[in-house]
Amino acid sequence: MTRPPRRARAVDVAAHAGVSVATVSFVVNGKAEGRVSPATRLRVLDAIAALGYVTDASARALATGRRRQVALLAHDMTNPFTAQVAAGAAAGIAEATEGTGHLLLLLGSDETGPDVEPVGAATVDGVLINYPGTLPAGRPDLPVVHLDDPAAGGHQVSMDVEVGARELARHLAGLGHRRVLYLGTPRPWSTFAQRRDAFAAELAAVAPGAVVLDDRCDIDLAAGVQLAGEHAQRWLADGVTAVVAATDLQAIGVLAGLAAAGVQVPGRLSVAAFDDIPFAAVSAPPLTTVALPARELGRRGAVLLAGVIAGDRTEPGDPVVLPARLVVRDSTGPAC
Amino acid sequence: MTRPPRRARAVDVAAHAGVSVATVSFVVNGKAEGRVSPATRLRVLDAIAALGYVTDASARALATGRRRQVALLAHDMTNPFTAQVAAGAAAGIAEATEGTGHLLLLLGSDETGPDVEPVGAATVDGVLINYPGTLPAGRPDLPVVHLDDPAAGGHQVSMDVEVGARELARHLAGLGHRRVLYLGTPRPWSTFAQRRDAFAAELAAVAPGAVVLDDRCDIDLAAGVQLAGEHAQRWLADGVTAVVAATDLQAIGVLAGLAAAGVQVPGRLSVAAFDDIPFAAVSAPPLTTVALPARELGRRGAVLLAGVIAGDRTEPGDPVVLPARLVVRDSTGPAC
Numbered sequence: 001m002t003r004p005p006r007r008a009r010a011v012d013v014a015a016h017a018g019v020s021v022a023t024v025s026f027v028v029n030g031k032a033e034g035r036v037s038p039a040t041r042l043r044v045l046d047a048i049a050a051l052g053y054v055t056d057a058s059a060r061a062l063a064t065g066r067r068r069q070v071a072l073l074a075h076d077m078t079n080p081f082t083a084q085v086a087a088g089a090a091a092g093i094a095e096a097t098e099g100t101g102h103l104l105l106l107l108g109s110d111e112t113g114p115d116v117e118p119v120g121a122a123t124v125d126g127v128l129i130n131y132p133g134t135l136p137a138g139r140p141d142l143p144v145v146h147l148d149d150p151a152a153g154g155h156q157v158s159m160d161v162e163v164g165a166r167e168l169a170r171h172l173a174g175l176g177h178r179r180v181l182y183l184g185t186p187r188p189w190s191t192f193a194q195r196r197d198a199f200a201a202e203l204a205a206v207a208p209g210a211v212v213l214d215d216r217c218d219i220d221l222a223a224g225v226q227l228a229g230e231h232a233q234r235w236l237a238d239g240v241t242a243v244v245a246a247t248d249l250q251a252i253g254v255l256a257g258l259a260a261a262g263v264q265v266p267g268r269l270s271v272a273a274f275d276d277i278p279f280a281a282v283s284a285p286p287l288t289t290v291a292l293p294a295r296e297l298g299r300r301g302a303v304l305l306a307g308v309i310a311g312d313r314t315e316p317g318d319p320v321v322l323p324a325r326l327v328v329r330d331s332t333g334p335a336c
Numbered sequence: 337m338t339r340p341p342r343r344a345r346a347v348d349v350a351a352h353a354g355v356s357v358a359t360v361s362f363v364v365n366g367k368a369e370g371r372v373s374p375a376t377r378l379r380v381l382d383a384i385a386a387l388g389y390v391t392d393a394s395a396r397a398l399a400t401g402r403r404r405q406v407a408l409l410a411h412d413m414t415n416p417f418t419a420q421v422a423a424g425a426a427a428g429i430a431e432a433t434e435g436t437g438h439l440l441l442l443l444g445s446d447e448t449g450p451d452v453e454p455v456g457a458a459t460v461d462g463v464l465i466n467y468p469g470t471l472p473a474g475r476p477d478l479p480v481v482h483l484d485d486p487a488a489g490g491h492q493v494s495m496d497v498e499v500g501a502r503e504l505a506r507h508l509a510g511l512g513h514r515r516v517l518y519l520g521t522p523r524p525w526s527t528f529a530q531r532r533d534a535f536a537a538e539l540a541a542v543a544p545g546a547v548v549l550d551d552r553c554d555i556d557l558a559a560g561v562q563l564a565g566e567h568a569q570r571w572l573a574d575g576v577t578a579v580v581a582a583t584d585l586q587a588i589g590v591l592a593g594l595a596a597a598g599v600q601v602p603g604r605l606s607v608a609a610f611d612d613i614p615f616a617a618v619s620a621p622p623l624t625t626v627a628l629p630a631r632e633l634g635r636r637g638a639v640l641l642a643g644v645i646a647g648d649r650t651e652p653g654d655p656v657v658l659p660a661r662l663v664v665r666d667s668t669g670p671a672c
Contacts, residue, residue, distance in 0.1 A: 069440065076423070078614070078631075083419040087412070090441055103441045104405065105426055221614050256618035278414070278557050282592035284620030295414075 017047035069093075070305055071104040072298075074130040075187075079219065079249060080277040084294035085130055085147060091295075092302025101306070125309045128301050132189045143308040147301045148292075150319070151190030155308055157301040157320040161191055161274065162198035164290030164324030168272055169202035171288070171326060172242050176335035177270065178207055181235055183227070183245040183254070184216040192246050195274055195290075199244060213240065217250060224253020225260070232261045235269065241335040242270040248280045248289055255283050255331065266333030276327055285330035293322050353383035405429075406641055407440040408634075410466040411523075415555060415585060416613040420630035421466055421483060427631075428638025437642070461645045464637050468525045479644040483637045484628075486655070487526030491644055493637040493656040497527055497610065498534035500626030500660030504608055505538035507624070507662060508578050512671035513606065514543055517571055519563070519581040519590070520552040528582050531610055531626075535580060549576065553586060560589020561596070568597045571605065577671040578606040584616045584625055591619050591667065602669030612663055621666035629658050 010028075014021045019040060026032045027044040036044070072089050074082050090103045104124060126143035129152070146152035148159060172180060182199065185192050200212045215231070217223040224245070235243070245251035251273035258265055265271055265285060273280070276291035300320055350357045355376060362368045363380040372380070408425050410418050422441065429437040440460060462479035465488070482488035484495060508516060518535065521528050536548045551567070553559040560581070571579070581587035587609035594601055601607050601621060609616070612627035636656055 071438075072441075077413070077419045077426070078416065078423050080414065080416060080419070083413045083416070086441065087414050090413070102407075105408075105422065105439045105441045221618055225618065252615070252618055256622075259620065279588070279615050282557055282561065282588055282619075284595065286592075 013044065013047045017043045019044060069102045069104050069124055070126045070128060070302065070309075071106050071124045072128045072130065073106045076219075077105070080279065081247070081249075081275050081292075081294045082130065084277070085298035085301075088295035088298025088300075089128055089302040090298075092299035093306065095299070096303050096306030103302075126305045128298070128305055130298075132187065143305060145301045145305040145308065147297055148191045149189060150194060153316070155304060155316045157297055157304060157322065158191070159292045159297060159322045160324045161195050161290070161292065164274065164292070164326060165195050165198035166202035167326040168244065168288075168290055169199045170206055171328060172244070172270065172272065172332065173203055173207040173210065175242075175270065175332060177242040178210045178335065179213070179239045180210070180242045180244055181213045181215060181240045183224075183243060183250055184214060185219050185246050185250070186216055187219070195246055213238065219247050219249050221249055221253040221256070224250040224255075225257040226253075228254040228257025228263075229261055232258055232263050232269075236263070240269070242272065242332070245271070245273040248273045248275040248277045248287060251287055251289070251331075252279060252283045255285075255287070259284065265331055268336055270332040270335070272332050280327075281329070283331070288329045288332040289327055290324050291327045292324050296322055349380065349383045353379045355380060405438045405440050405460055406462045406464060406638065406645075407442050407460045408464045408466065409442045412555075413441070416615065417583070417585075417611050417628075417630045418466065420613070421634035421637075424631035424634025424636075425464055425638045426634075428635035429642065431635070432639045432642030439638070462641045464634070464641055466634075468523065479641060481637045481641040481644065483633055484527045485525060486530060489652070491640060491652045493633055493640060493658065494527070495628045495633060495658045496660045497531050497626070497628065500610065500628070500662060501531050501534035502538035503662040504580065504624075504626055505535050506542055507664060508580070508606065508608065508668065509539055509543040509546065511578075511606065511668060513578040514546045514671065515549070515575045516546070516578045516580055517549045517551060517576045519560075519579060519586055520550060521555050521582050521586070522552055523555070531582055549574065555583050555585050557585055557589040557592070560586040560591075561593040562589075564590040564593025564599075565597055568594055568599050568605075572599070576605070578608065578668070581607070581609040584609045584611040584613045584623060587623055587625070587667075588615060588619045591621075591623070595620065601667055604672055606668040606671070608668050616663075617665070619667070624665045624668040625663055626660050627663045628660050632658055 010021050010024045013024045017024070023036055023040065024044055026035050027041050032041045070093060072086055074086065077083055077086060086103070086105065093101045093103050124142070126145070128145050128147060129149070130147040132149055144154060146154060146156040149156065150158045180203065182196055184196055203210045203212060215227070217227045243254060245254060251271055255265060255271055258269060258271070263269055272288040274290040274292060275294070276289045280287040280289050300322065304320060346357050346360045350360045353360070359372055359376065360380055362371050363377055368377045406429060408422055410422065413419055413422060422439070426439045429439050460478070462481070464481050464483055465485070466483040468485055480490060482490060482492040485492065486494045516539065518532055520532055539546045539548060551563070553563045579590060581590060587607055591601060591607055594605060594607070599605055608624040610626040610628060611630070612625045616623040616625050636658065640656060
């Protein structure tokens with residue numbers, strides 16, 4: 001790439017147009033009205049064009065090659081829900097920047113969460129956070145949008161998991177289930193607490209005396225397989241007739257573990273979950289689940305973040321809450 | 337990394353060689369022809385080598401910490417194989433840069449492939465390409481590593497899909513299968529051609545007279561479900577006893593479609609594929625598949641790219657080929 005020996009600055013524009021730097025500043029910042037005559041304003045604009053002076057902050061950063069990108073901090077890209085969030089966020093960034101922006105990916109491990117350190121040094125304009133955590137010190141100015149973490153505060157896009165959880169509770173209560181195992185996760189994420197609490201509250205409301213037992217495992221196919229293999233007989237001995245998992249990944253693992261243990265679904269146990277990843281439709285049996293719009297979560301988050309970066313929104317407004325709905329398939333049936 | 341107190345600059349090279357800075361510039365920018373005598377050009381190149389002057393724009397940016405990121409061009413992050421490649425690439429970049437580098441994500445749609453335009457403007461040091469395509473014009477200098485695209489040439493990391501395909505052919509031949517439907521993809525990707533051709537060649541070698549029929553569908557659960565739903569009866573009428581899909585995603589869809597159509601697997605039809613994504617182990621029945629190391633593909637690609645960027649490797653060496661192996665599960669059985 002060829003490059004001019006020196007990039008034009010406001011002082012060059014001022015000299016070229018025969019005005020003060022303050023006048024240039026008024027013009028480029030849209031404050032010429034009442035301060036700069038139309039003729040002078042035209043002269044400044046001509047000078048800007050002649051010298052190739054870049055005025056817009058984002059365009060300036062792009063021109064100097066410093067930014068025009070946001071980071072996505074996420075836990076695990078091999079989780080299909082997260083992958084959909086990332087795909088949506090990449091689409092949202094492209095949409096908001098007319099194809100000139102891109103998504104930077106920061107991933108964590110099971111133990112540590114994403115490595116947020118790079119954000120301190122990285123040349124990003126903002127951050128999408130899809131795990132429970134905060135930015136490292138030193139960048140309090142960096143625009144942030146939290147995804148699916150309603151307790152995070154600040155700018156956020158979340159999903160109405162409570163509406164979905166209550167719908168699922170009514171569905172299972174209507175099938176006669178009164179003893180439900182709720183399979184949570186070890187991750188201290190507000191969305192997971194919200195799912196469980198709304199489910200338990202609604203079940204208690206529509207089926208007084210119903211009991212929710214709690215267990216937990218990693219958000220992982222293998223963890224679900226292992227848990228079901230080890231605990232299925234105890235669940236049945238405890239009178240449990242339905243298992244609700246916090247995520248499809250756990251539930252699909254549980255289905256495989258129950259199949260291996262010879263436990264019929266939904267004959268002996270009903271199984272349901274949250275997310276509706278594409279695999280939920282082809283599990284055996286196909287999974288009843290609360291559909292959460294992962295891709296739209298990422299897309300809307302990216303568009304909101306672009307607005308925050310552009311200065312369109314400085315104070316957090318009402319959080320964006322995307323709808324959730326129950327999808328009933330074959331993994332839930334009458335309590336035995 | 338230790339660093340000399342001051343990095344050599346063009347002016348140092350000029351002084352060392354006894355020429356002007358303009359002459360150095362002509363040489364390093366490939367414009368010496370007709371301007372600089374061969375003897376002078378050699379003297380400049382000697383000075384460059386002696387002073388460790390870094391001429392490559394990418395390496396210079398990396399060393400001065402202005403970029404420190406690479407792009408991954410991929411088709412679809414919601415494909416679990418691609419997501420694993422991305423997770424591996426992020427880990428590889430972190431490894432190669434001691435945690436200071438990051439991965440930039442560029443995704444394509446079904447129709448268009450990744451939007452490669454941003455790479456022209458983006459501040460990346462190099463690109464990992466996990467789809468069949470080339471970079472946009474204007475960046476011929478950008479280091480590139482191709483992943484899983486053996487026909488791409490240049491720096492690349494691939495997997496021994498041929499060994500896996502032949503192992504699968506022998507497995508099915510040993511079970512008595514002589515009429516196999518091979519389910520390819522519409523994507524013109526050399527890895528897919530290699531899988532199909534190696535499978536067909538080995539089947540013909542070990543089971544003379546065996547027939548491979550061809551069909552294709554998108555790499556997508558829903559496409560597999562639909563294809564199996566529409567074609568299963570025709571496959572059976574044609575005497576097909578096994579279906580081999582180019583990817584697990586297609587095969588898991590086919591399994592769901594066959595279940596919905598009441599076709600027993602492996603009783604009436606055996607089903608096998610390539611990839612071994614985590615869902616292959618929990619499909620119904622669990623899927624026989626050629627395990628391909630997606631995560632390691634991304635990781636090794638990123639480490640190789642870092643080496644190319646650092647200038648450790650300028651000419652492509654032997655391609656890195658990672659091992660593949662057949663994982664036999666319950667979806668394949670004796671031909672009926």
